[in-house]
Amino acid sequence: xxxxxxxxxxxxxxxxxxxxxxxxxxxxxxxxxxxxxxxxxxxxxxxxxxxxxxxxxxxxxxxxxxxxxxxxxxxxxxxxxxxxxxxxxxxxxxxxxxxxxxxxxxxxxxxxxxxxxxxxxxxxxxxxxxxxxxxxxxxxxxxxxxxxxxxxxxxxxxxxxxxxxxxxxxxxxxxxxxxxxxxxxxxxxxxxxxxxxxxxxxxxxxxxxxxxxxxxxxxxxxxxxxxxxxxxxxxxxxxxxxxxx
Numbered sequence: 143x144x145x146x147x148x149x150x151x152x153x154x155x156x157x158x159x160x161x162x163x164x165x166x167x168x169x170x171x172x173x174x175x176x177x178x179x180x181x182x183x184x185x186x187x188x189x190x191x192x193x194x195x196x197x198x199x200x201x202x203x204x205x206x207x208x209x210x211x212x213x214x215x216x217x218x219x220x221x222x223x224x225x226x227x228x229x230x231x232x233x234x235x236x237x238x239x240x241x242x243x244x245x246x247x248x249x250x251x252x253x254x255x256x257x258x259x260x261x262x263x264x265x266x267x268x269x270x271x272x273x274x275x276x277x278x279x280x281x282x283x284x285x286x287x288x289x290x291x292x293x294x295x296x297x298x299x300x301x302x303x304x305x306x307x308x309x310x311x312x313x314x315x316x317x318x319x320x321x322x323x324x325x326x327x328x329x330x331x332x333x334x335x336x337x338x339x340x341x342x343x344x345x346x347x348x349x350x351x352x353x354x355x356x357x358x359x360x361x362x363x364x365x366x367x368x369x370x371x372x373x374x375x376x377x378x379x380x381x382x383x384x385x386x387x
Contacts, residue, residue: 164294204339248284251291279337286305302323307320336353342368359378361378
């Protein structure tokens, strides 16, 4: 292992955004809950079953927005028309609900701002100082704006986010395609790249892509689940891996 807690043959590090680089996973979870609870209350009345943290972890976290809507609704036996990406946020379609969630998310970000995990930024600086290449791999369509808001865009050589994935026709996590695209763009074989993720769908993607190391970042007490979904190692903070000065 190197001083960065990585195998000697790792040449690149691929980082998820929300919950790994920035403290936005909790903001996403709150926006999903507000949107789904309002939808379910309107559909089922006051006796509706609320959207829970377990629902977020199992069906939404790490997935592209529309996939999260479909997967959660499917868990409740609910089917909606697909609609299209330009559906208004009050449309009763998969894309309409997704756009409502994004509207709520942006409101929360504008109100409360975005904070990075400082230890992750220090780790990124250390990784780059040691000559390793870096990519951010996120399902978020707001990835670039979030990175700019915390002055971290220049810490990544490659960005594969929701916008890039849609333009390139890449399926989102838990499929490995976005991580594989990042490794390809960096010119690195998956076996020589490390994945850093906090979402169970991200663990599945790392395992499916046969990456050299899959690191689970446990911010919410789901260590066992991260291992079960493919983590090689789980940490609560990237400072545990090294790279601190």
